[in-house]
Every structure is written in C-alpha cells, then in structure tokens.
C-alpha cells in the first residue's frame with residue numbers, strides 16, 4: 001500500500017466502511033430492539049431504527065426476571081450468567097494448567113513412550129466434543145456429574161490444541177536457559193514456575209481469551225447434560241426465551257443477548273492490552 | 285577452591301549404528317586456582333568436554349573429579365561450579381539483580397547476604413547502574429558482564445566459560461579479556477575456558493589444552509605449546525601464519541617433517557633457494573611466499589620479514605636460512621614431535 005492515488009484510497013475506505021457496517025448493523029439492531037417495548041418491535045414494520053425509551057425496564061427484567069408489560073413471566077438471566085461465567089472460567093484455567101503441564105512433560109522429560117504419548121494427545125485433535133458427545137455423556141452420567149459444574153467443564157478441558165501450542169512454544173525456549181537454571185539449582189517444577197510460566201504469559205493470555213469465549217459460547221453440551229434450570233448457561237437461556245407456547249418478547253431476548261455478549265467482549269478488551277504488553281515485554 | 289581431574293574421559297553420543305565417539309579418552313590435571321584454556325577447531329569437542337565438567341552432559345566413560353570429589357553422578361548444582369554461556373543465557377523476564385540472585389535464592393541464602401554478594405559483584409563488574417533493567421535493555425557487553433556476575437555471586441569452586449567473548453566486537457573482546465585476567469587474579473578461582481580463538485587462548489591461559497577431533501593433542505603453557513608443539517596439528521593450529529611443515533627441505537630426512545615458523549626464516553645471501561610466488565604486506569610485517577627451486581616437490585614456504593626489509597621481486601630467486609635452534613622435527617606418519 002505505497003501508492004497514493006485518491007481514487008484507490010476512497011475505494012479502500014469504502015470497502016472497509018462497508019465491512020464495518022455489515023458487522024456492526026446486526027449489533028446495532030440488537031441494541032435498538034432492546035431499548036424498545038415488545039409492541040413497538042412487533043407492530044412497526046419495519047421496526048424503528050431509533051433507540052426507544054424502555055431500556056431500563058427491559059434490562060431489569062432481562063437480568064432479574066419478573067412480570068413483563070406484555071404479561072408473561074420471565075426468568076432473569078443473572079443466575080444463568082453466573083453459571084456461564086463459572087464454566088467459562090474453569091474451562092480456560094483447567095485447559096491452561098493441564099496443557100502446560102503435559103507439554104512440559106513432553107518437552108523436558110525423557111520417559112518411555114514419550115512420542116507415543118505425544119501422538120496420542122495429538123490424535124485427540126480429531127475428536128472434538130461433537131464427535132464424542134454420546135460416549136462422553138455416558139461417562140459423565142455414570143460418574144453422576146450431570147447438572148454439575150464438573151460435568152459442564154471437565155469434558156471440554158482436555159485439549160490437544162493447547163498442549164500442542166505450549167509444546168511448540170517450549171521448544172523455542174533456548175536449551176541454555178534450562179541449563180543455566182539447572183546450574184542455579186532450580187529443580188524441574190521450580191524451573192517451570194520461575195522461568196517457563198512467566199515466559200509463556202503471552203500465550204497464556206491469548207489462550208485464555210480464546211478458551212473463555214469457547215466456554216462461554218457452549219450450547220450443545222450444556223443442552224444435553226443439564227436438566228435442572230439452575231445449571232443452565234445464558235446461551236441456553238436466550239434460546240428458551242424464544243418461541244415455546246408463550247409470546248416471544250423480542251426486547252427481552254435482545255437485551256439478554258447484549259448482556260450475554262458483554263463478558264466475552266470485556267475479556268477480549270482487558271486481555272488484549274495485557275497480551276500486547278506481553279508480546280512487547282518478553283523476549284527469549 | 286579446587287583442582288579438576290579428568291581421568292580417561294570418554295563421550296559418545298547416540299548408540300548402536302548412530303554412535304558417535306566425540307571425546308576419545310582425555311586425561312588432564314588442572315591445579316587449584318589455575319586458568320586453563322581449551323582451544324581447538326570447531327566441532328573438536330571443546331564444549332562437550334566443558335559440559336561434562338559442568339554436569340550438563342553425561343560422562344560415557346572415565347572419571348571427573350572436582351576437588352577430591354568424583355562428580356560423575358552429581359547434578360550441576362551440586363558440583364559447586366558456575367558457568368558462563370556463549371549467548372549468556374540470562375533469564376529474559378528477570379531484571380539484572382534477580383538474574384544474579386536467582387541461584388542464591390534457590391540455595392536459600394539469607395536476603396541481606398544475597399544483596400551484599402550481588403552488590404559486591406556489581407561493583408567489580410561495574411554494572412551497578414542497571415540492576416533494575418531487563419537483559420534486553422542491555423548491550424551485548426553489559427549482558428556478558430551480567431552473565432559473569434551471575435557466576436561470581438555463587439562463589440563457586442570452579443568457573444566454566446564456553447566462548448563467552450565470541451559475541452563481542454574485537455575491541456570489547458580485547459578489553460574483556462584483560463578484565464577476565466584481572467578477575468582471575470583477584471578471585472583466584474580455578475577456571476576452564478573454552479575458545480576457538482588462539483589469540484584468546486594464548487593471552488588468557490596459564491596452561492592450555494589443544495584439542496583436535498576429540499583428542500587432547502597437547503597440554504602445556506602457551507610458551508610450551510608455541511615453542512615445542514607436540515604434533516603437526518598443534519604446530520599449524522597455534523601461530524599465524526602457521527608453521528611451515530616441510531618434507532622437501534634440503535635437510536629433510538625421509539619419514540620426517542621439518543617444521544619452521546615463518547618468523548624464524550630469514551632472507552640471506554645463501555641457504556634454501558626459493559622462487560618468490562606471492563607477497564603480502566600486513567602493516568609492520570611482510571609475508572613472502574616461496575616455492576622450492578630444486579624441484580623436489582611443490583611446497584609453499586612462508587617467510588615473515590619486517591616491513592623495513594628490501595622487497596623481493598615476484599618470480600625472483602631468494603635464499604633463506606632457518607634459525608638452527610628453532611627447528612621442529614615431526615614423524616611423517618604419526619605427526620608427533622620427535
């Protein structure tokens with residue numbers, strides 16, 4: 001992009017703006033809809049593109065539940081948000097812990113069948129949750145983990161991707177660093193804690209963001225294994241607000257959707273700063 | 285303080301078909317407080333030898349003792365050594381102070397003593413001004429000092445250096461060489477220093493080990509190595525330009541090689557007759573490349589003369605005489621000194 005032709009600049013900007021508009025429009029629509037009343041949305045065709053005045057009311061109901069203006073009983077999403085939050089925290093933390101330790105073992109220790117172990121982990125890359133969902137359900141059910149946080153998160157924690165990522169990263173850490181630590185008298189776990197962990201901070205931050213969103217957005221697995229309402233994550237909650245026998249209050253649905261989008265967006269924004277800093281700060 | 289004893293040390297990498305014998309039975313006795321340099325061409329096994337002393341590499345055969353302890357089965361941290369790596373291997377995420385203090389913290393040395401030791405080392409190495417910086421915020425020379433500082437604060441029995449100067453520019457290298465010498469005089473810690481640079485070896489060593497292809501060719505003071513090279517390898521490896529190894533000199537006896545350093549050949553009115561092949565002027569000195577006139581075989585003879593001497597013409601005939609007390613005789617088959 002070294003050319004300076006006004007026509008070209010205009011064109012590129014037009015394309016970029018169009019892209020932004022395409023991505024932002026549905027979000028805007030959701031936001032606008034969440035500020036209007038249910039009647040305003042359903043009666044005006046097409047619906048108004050201007051924010052309404054009912055925002056406070058709608059969000060209160062969406063969060064804490066209650067009797068809506070249209071008369072239906074709505075379950076608040078706050079408890080479901082908490083369930084989502086807990087699962088979405090357990091999954092990345094568990095994943096990072098497990099995969100760092102297994103990558104550490106694979107890279108730094110010589111044990112029998114080391115390569116076999118690595119390949120076995122690697123092969124599970126080909127078995128995402130959807131493929132193994134039947135047997136996984138069996139196992140979780142027979143362990144009595146239905147409707148528990150353990151059941152919601154553990155099957156999603158085992159991860160070849162993250163192990164692989166950390167393995168690749170550990171392989172780039174110079175051998176001399178390991179040797180210097182050995183001479184300094186650092187045992188394996190000490191080396192892990194004092195050297196590898198801080199050096200991996202960037203990867204950890206990136207992985208945390210990705211896996212937080214992955215955990216937050218889980219739908220199929222919770223749908224299958226939760227039967228009690230107090231273990232529903234918020235993504236399922238949105239679905240339950242739509243359709244059914246009762247009248248769909250689109251303003252509440254949209255407000256819940258906005259609420260459900262906030263934590264992942266927040267995590268991305270907060271962590272971004274952190275892992276950019278990590279990128280700048282660490283150097284092998 | 286401690287001596288280091290190598291007793292028929294072997295090192296083999298791999299096993300079976302891929303086995304690769306890298307160190308072929310090296311024995312040496314390094315005295316307490318001595319500064320010994322290991323020198324040799326790339327790939328001859330210098331680093332491997334050093335790393336076996338450090339405990340970073342398993343010893344395939346033989347025995348290594350530090351002080352009067354056999355250390356074969358000891359962890360590096362139990363050997364009471366400190367090592368300076370070629371790329372310094374500083375912990376990138378720790379500042380200079382933490383880099384130097386890390387080993388002491390692990391050894392559970394009390395904090396005020398750690399502070400005292402680090403401060404003292406920082407003063408010796410003049411790195412006190414950047415104790416709070418990360419390694420990447422330091423120049424190569426400063427990193428090198430920090431790496432040395434990390435070794436010093438451990439107050440080890442033995443210092444091990446693996447080409448610690450090779451990433452520095454020529455000027456800084458010469459300066460650091462002097463500093464290492466000074467440091468050794470002050471601390472008097474037994475040191476083993478690996479380099480492939482013969483100037484470094486000659487200037488730093490109290491004694492030097494010349495290695496070639498996993499074999500120790502000679503172990504002696506720089507003067508001994510220079511004046512009485514134990515083999516043709518040592519003769520040509522140490523000294524620049526290398527010693528002339530002549531099979532066709534008039535004095536030569538069958539089955540022997542005559543070695544004469546270029547600086548011990550003088551252009552005279554009579555003596556060996558040579559045809560001048562090429563000339564090189566290097567500031568204060570001049571190298572004259574000659575070939576035998578008597579047609580006994582094609583051999584290049586290098587003569588080093590002062591720049592003030594008359595310049596022989598290319599293609600002309602000159603006569604040279606070696607200094608009689610500086611002739612070296614080697615066996616033509618084994619290459620060993622006779």
Ligand SMILES: Nc1ncnc2c1ncn2[C@@H]1O[C@H](COP(=O)(O)OP(=O)(O)OP(=O)(O)O)[C@@H](O)[C@H]1O
Nearest residue numbers: 297298304306325326327328329330331332333480
């Ligand atoms: N981990 C290893 N596995 C197999 N062979 C090795 C290993 N490390 C070194 N070698 C071999 O051992 C020989 C000696 O290596 P070493 O690193 O000791 O050489 P060096 O004298 O230090 O050379 P340089 O001056 O280039 O550092 C080389 O031929 C090398 O290929």
Ligand SMILES: [Mg+2]
Nearest residue numbers: 330331332446
């Ligand atoms: Mg080496």
